[in-house]
Amino acid sequence: MATNDTAPLVEMRNISIAFGGIKAVDGVSVDLRPGEVVGLLGHNGAGKSTLIKILSGAYRPDAGEIYVNGAHADIASPRDAKRYGIETIYQTLALADNIDAAGNIFLGREVLTSYGTLDDATMESETRKVMARLNPHFRRFKEPVKALSGGQRQSVAIARAIYFNARVLIMDEPTAALGPAETQQVADLVLQLKKEGIGIFLISHDIHDVFGLADRVSVMKNGKLVGSANVTDVTQDEVLGMIILGKCPPGATPGPGAS
Amino acid sequence: MTTPATTTVPPRSPATEGSLLSKLEIDVRMLGMLGALAVIWIGFDILSGGLFLTPRNLWNLSVQTASIAVMSTGMVLIIVTRNIDLSVGAILGLVGMIVGVVQVQWLPGWLGFEHWLTAPLAVLLAVIIGGAIGLFQGWLIAYLGIPSFIVTLGGLLVWRGAAWWVTAGQTIAPMDTRFKALGGGVEGALGATATWIIACIASGLIVVALGFARRQRIRFGFPVRPVWADGVIAVLACGAVLGAAAIVNSYPLPVGIARSWAEANGIAWPEGGLFIPHGVALPVLIAVVVGLVMTFLAKRLRFGRYVFAIGGNPEAAELSGINTRWTLMKVFGLMGLLCGISACISTARLNAATNAAGTLDELYVIASAVIGGTSLAGGIGTIAGAMLGALVMQSLQSGMVLLGVDTPLQNIVVGAVLVLAVWVDGLYRRRIK
Numbered sequence: 001m002a003t004n005d006t007a008p009l010v011e012m013r014n015i016s017i018a019f020g021g022i023k024a025v026d027g028v029s030v031d032l033r034p035g036e037v038v039g040l041l042g043h044n045g046a047g048k049s050t051l052i053k054i055l056s057g058a059y060r061p062d063a064g065e066i067y068v069n070g071a072h073a074d075i076a077s078p079r080d081a082k083r084y085g086i087e088t089i090y091q092t093l094a095l096a097d098n099i100d101a102a103g104n105i106f107l108g109r110e111v112l113t114s115y116g117t118l119d120d121a122t123m124e125s126e127t128r129k130v131m132a133r134l135n136p137h138f139r140r141f142k143e144p145v146k147a148l149s150g151g152q153r154q155s156v157a158i159a160r161a162i163y164f165n166a167r168v169l170i171m172d173e174p175t176a177a178l179g180p181a182e183t184q185q186v187a188d189l190v191l192q193l194k195k196e197g198i199g200i201f202l203i204s205h206d207i208h209d210v211f212g213l214a215d216r217v218s219v220m221k222n223g224k225l226v227g228s229a230n231v232t233d234v235t236q237d238e239v240l241g242m243i244i245l246g247k248c249p250p251g252a253t254p255g256p257g258a259s
Numbered sequence: 260m261t262t263p264a265t266t267t268v269p270p271r272s273p274a275t276e277g278s279l280l281s282k283l284e285i286d287v288r289m290l291g292m293l294g295a296l297a298v299i300w301i302g303f304d305i306l307s308g309g310l311f312l313t314p315r316n317l318w319n320l321s322v323q324t325a326s327i328a329v330m331s332t333g334m335v336l337i338i339v340t341r342n343i344d345l346s347v348g349a350i351l352g353l354v355g356m357i358v359g360v361v362q363v364q365w366l367p368g369w370l371g372f373e374h375w376l377t378a379p380l381a382v383l384l385a386v387i388i389g390g391a392i393g394l395f396q397g398w399l400i401a402y403l404g405i406p407s408f409i410v411t412l413g414g415l416l417v418w419r420g421a422a423w424w425v426t427a428g429q430t431i432a433p434m435d436t437r438f439k440a441l442g443g444g445v446e447g448a449l450g451a452t453a454t455w456i457i458a459c460i461a462s463g464l465i466v467v468a469l470g471f472a473r474r475q476r477i478r479f480g481f482p483v484r485p486v487w488a489d490g491v492i493a494v495l496a497c498g499a500v501l502g503a504a505a506i507v508n509s510y511p512l513p514v515g516i517a518r519s520w521a522e523a524n525g526i527a528w529p530e531g532g533l534f535i536p537h538g539v540a541l542p543v544l545i546a547v548v549v550g551l552v553m554t555f556l557a558k559r560l561r562f563g564r565y566v567f568a569i570g571g572n573p574e575a576a577e578l579s580g581i582n583t584r585w586t587l588m589k590v591f592g593l594m595g596l597l598c599g600i601s602a603c604i605s606t607a608r609l610n611a612a613t614n615a616a617g618t619l620d621e622l623y624v625i626a627s628a629v630i631g632g633t634s635l636a637g638g639i640g641t642i643a644g645a646m647l648g649a650l651v652m653q654s655l656q657s658g659m660v661l662l663g664v665d666t667p668l669q670n671i672v673v674g675a676v677l678v679l680a681v682w683v684d685g686l687y688r689r690r691i692k
Contacts, residue, residue, distance in 0.1 A: 058578055079580035094578045096571035098638035099564070107568055108579035110561050117559040125479045144571075 007070045009034050009199040010086070010168050015054055015064035024050040025061070026223040027256050032168065032199040037190060039210030039231075040203045041243055042220035048203045049091065051220070052170050055201075056088040057081035068168075079108070085167035089174055091203075093157040097146035101138075102127040104145055105160040130159045134189070151182040158189065169193060170201045175209060187213060207243070211236055221246045224257025288632055288687065292647050295680075296654065303658035310661055314510035318537055321507070322443035322608070324653040325542035326351075326601040327620065331627035331645040332553040333594035336563075338628055339570040340590055341637035342400065342407035346414030347598050347624050350392050351617030352422040354602035358385045359431035359612020362438055378437035385599035392418065393595015397588035407591075415621065422614040432611035440541050442608030445516050447541035451508045454538035458504035462497040469493050508536040542604045546646070549600065554642045556593075566590060570638035626673070627652055630680045652676075 008031040017025045025047045032038050040048045053059045055066065057078040066073045068084045075081050081088070095104050102123040111119040111126070124141055131138045135155040145153055154177065161169055171190070175183040190200060190213050204210050210217060211231055219226040219242040226242045229252030238249035248258035304311040330347050337344045362381045370376055396414055400407045433439075440447040449457075469489055476483045512520065512535045520535060521528050557563035565586045568576040576583050601620075606612050631648030633640030655676060659669045 056578070057580075077580065078578050082580060088578070090578065092574075094572065094575035096568040096575050096638070098571035099568055103564060103568070107564070107576070108581050110564060112561070118561065118564060121475045121479050121481075124481065 008032060008067070009036075009069065010055065011067040011070075012051070012055060013065045013067070015051060015061045015066075017050060017054060017059060017061045023223050025054070027064075028220065028223075028225045029064075029255070030201075030218050030225070030228070032201060034167075034199055035194055035197045036216070037194055037200045037202055037214045039214035039217040040201055040220065041205070041207060041210060041217055041239065043243060044205060046220040046243075047223040048220055049172055050223075052088070052172060052201060052203055055081065055168075056086060056170055082109075082164070085165065086170065087161035087164065087166035087168070088170040089157050089161045089172060091172040091176065093153055095145050095153060095157060098144050100144055101131065101141055101148075101156045101159075104156055105130070105163055107160070109164065126163070127159070130163050131155065134159055134162075135185075150177045151179070151185075154178060154182065154186070158186075162193065166198060168199050168201070170203070172203045173205070174202070175204075175206075183209075207236055207239055211239075218255075219243055221257050225255030226257045227252040227254045229253065286641075288684075289641075289644060289647070291687070292631070292644065292651065296647065296651055299651065299654050299658065303654070303661065307658070307661045311658055314506050316657070316661065318507050318510045318540065320650075320653060320657055321543045322447075322540045323657060324650050325443070325540075325546040326604045326608070327623050327627055327653065328546045328646045328649040329549050329601045329604065330594075330597050330620065330624045331631065331649045332550055332642045333590075333597040334624045334628040335631070335633050335640040335642055335645045336553075336557065336566050336590050337407075337594055338625070338633045338635060339566055339637055339640045340587055341570055341573070342587070342590075343625065344396075344407065344411045344591065344594050345621050345625075346396065346411040346418055347594065347601075348617040348620030348622075349415045349418035349422065350389055350595055350598040351602045351605065351620055352614055353392070353418040353425070354385050354389045354599050355606040355616045356422045356425040356431070356612050356614055357388060358382075358602060358606055359434065360425055362435045363431050363433075363612075373436060375437065377435045378441070381435070381438055382441070382600075382603050385603050386596050387599070389599025389602065390592050390596035393598070394588060394592035396595070397591025400591060401584040401587040419614070419618075422616075425614070428614055430611050430613045434607055434610050434612075438603070439607050439610055441545070441603050442605070442610070443540035443542045444608070444610075445512060445537075447607070448512070448537035448539075449541060449544065450538040451536040452538075454504050454508055454536075457539065457544070458500050461500045465496045465500070466493050504539065507539050510537045511535055512537060542608070545600065545604065549597065550642055550646050557642055562586065562589065567638060572638075623649075623652060626677045630677060632684060651680075 011029075011031040013029050015025055015028050016023065028047070028051055030038065030040070030051070040052065042048050050059065054061045055075070057075045057080050060076060066075055068086075073080075073084055075084065075086075096107060099107070102120065105127055106123045111122045113119045127141060131141075135152065138152060138155065140148060140152070145156055148156070154174070158174075174186050178186065190202070193200060202210055202214055214231055216228060216230050217234075217239055218228040219239065221243065226246045227248040229239070229249070233251035234249055238251065241247045241249065242252065246257055246259040248254035300312060310316060330351070334344060334347070358381045361384055362377050366374070366377050366380060392414075396407075396410050399405050399410045436446060469492065473483055473489060511517065514532055517533050517535045518528055521533055526533070557566065565576065565581050565583075568579070568581060569583050569586060573583065602617070605616055609616065627649035628640065628645040629635065629648070630651055631641070631644030631646070633645060652673060655673055656669055659672060664672075
């Protein structure tokens with residue numbers, strides 16, 4: 001399964017979490033190498049988002065371990081995850097609607113002046129720089145993000161994830177709310193970040209999205225891992241079979257959830 | 260209240276088009292409130308035959324507003340985080356009672372009567388007890404997950420009951436003379452010279468702050484508003500400050516008090532009497548300083564940014580690594596602390612500690628914040644707006660007192676205005692979207 005010899009940037013081993021007796025994630029193992037895009041596929045409710053929320057520190061797993069660069073990582077909160085260079089673009093974007101773009105990008109990591117006050121000027125200036133790269137037409141720096149369009153809000157969420165030199169980027173349904181042109185923009189960005197050596201978990205239920213961008217796919221069903229495969233070793237139909245039937249094709253490494 | 264208006268309604272494209280208001284980057288909503296206040300003031304002045312807009316009435320109005328205005332600044336932050344505090348009046352009652360007992364029964368036995376330390380110690384104690392009660396309620400809300408409505412509804416009964424227990428219902432009076440200054444009155448009037456000095460310093464600071472903000476934006480190459488617009492804002496803000504100083508300085512001390520003051524200072528009492536101005540009242544100065552400090556907390560510090568982020572999207576705040584529980588606990592602690600300050604102001608003003616002090620204050624404080632544009636859905640609100648809201652409410656009440664309107668009718672009017680204000684605000688918000 002390994003495509004090269006570099007140590008995994010992130011490895012999640014035998015992760016399990018249950019909510020009220022229902023095992024949302026059950027013994028799942030996935031890994032990610034530098035400069036690699038791993039598509040995480042599955043139906044709604046398959047446990048993709050839950051798995052990824054464990055990596056981003058929003059949930060604590062009941063069992064299992066996380067390794068970052070081969071070393072055991074204790075991720076108890078979103079702050080911990082960020083310390084390991086793990087940034088997340090949530091499906092809901094997780095923006096504070098009443099605050100402007102700069103406030104959101106730096107939320108929880110504000111730049112302070114030497115007096116300990118918010119350095120809004122520096123934050124706005126940095127925001128202008130990062131937004132110029134992501135969305136050159138963006139002008140509404142002073143407005144609460146509530147006033148922005150879906151695509152603009154998306155770029156704010158992306159800017160927040162990439163500004164702090166992420167090494168691992170988790171994108172949860174990044175194109176769900178976007179039009180074709182904006183979807184293409186996100187795809188270009190993924191390729192660019194990949195070139196910079198960032199590892200990306202791409203979560204989607206749209207298999208076409210994932211096949212164009214990912215190096216590998218991991219498929220989940222009912223909280224369990226059906227299997228993982230290089231995209232070159234399997235066909236889209238085979239992956240569809242994994243998602244719907246939990247059937248692992250010969251080109252893939254089966255997981256505990258394979259039938 | 261006289262800081263440069265924060266720009267919540269920025270111009271769409273400041274360089275090209277835009278009305279006068281968008282060039283000035285003035286908050287239209289705030290302007291609307293000032294307009295409403297002007298209508299109320301002028302209306303009452305006409306109805307009362309010129310009694311409302313007199314230095315004397317405006318001075319009294321400012322003193323009457325202080326206590327509620329101080330607490331409303333904390334209520335804004337509480338409501339912004341999608342919570343409510345129904346216990347502020349009861350906390351005020353309990354702290355007021357304790358402050359009274361401490362300075363009338365405990366401290367004199369230890370320091371002697373009218374010791375200069377009595378007032379500072381009493382205030383310190385008020386702030387500590389108020390803050391501790393607030394933190395405790397905040398802990399119940401943030402860490403135990405009990406809804407703030409329930410915790411503070413319980414608090415309303417608990418602290419009011421505790422206020423009664425302090426002296427088994429007895430009223431405590433009179434207060435220490437220096438402490439009484441906190442309530443305004445003759446002791447708490449700062450006089451003309453001090454008032455002019457404060458007003459001039461405030462004006463200077465406004466100009467410096469505007470200039471600094473402008474230089475900062477130029478340094479980073481951000482769009483700036485035209486020079487004339489900054490100039491107009493500076494003139495308006497300084498004019499408001501100096502105008503207020505002129506008004507409070509044209510309200511003289513009553514003849515009897517002026518005469519005894521003259522005697523005490525060895526000044527001969529002239530034929531036509533002496534014109535000794537009140538100047539700004541200490542509680543009003545306290546309220547203004549509290550407003551500035553709270554605005555600073557809300558706008559310039561991490562804490563304020565987190566408070567608004569929690570109100571805008573609690574989940575997002577949590578996911579960005581903000582310690583939302585501790586932040587929430589601090590917000591309630593701050594509210595309690597402000598209740599402590601208000602307890603000092605109202606106890607000093609009444610010159611007595613009664614266990615009924617602050618009854619129904621929670622409703623006035625919440626109403627002030629809401630009239631001042633704080634959204635009960637959370638995430639939106641300004642300190643200045645809430646203080647202006649407090650002024651609008653107090654104006655309505657003292658205007659009706661001036662007209663001799665019966666108390667029940669006063670309540671009916673204030674209640675109706677609250678509902679009306681929120682309706683108009685909702686209309687306005689839907690329009691600008």
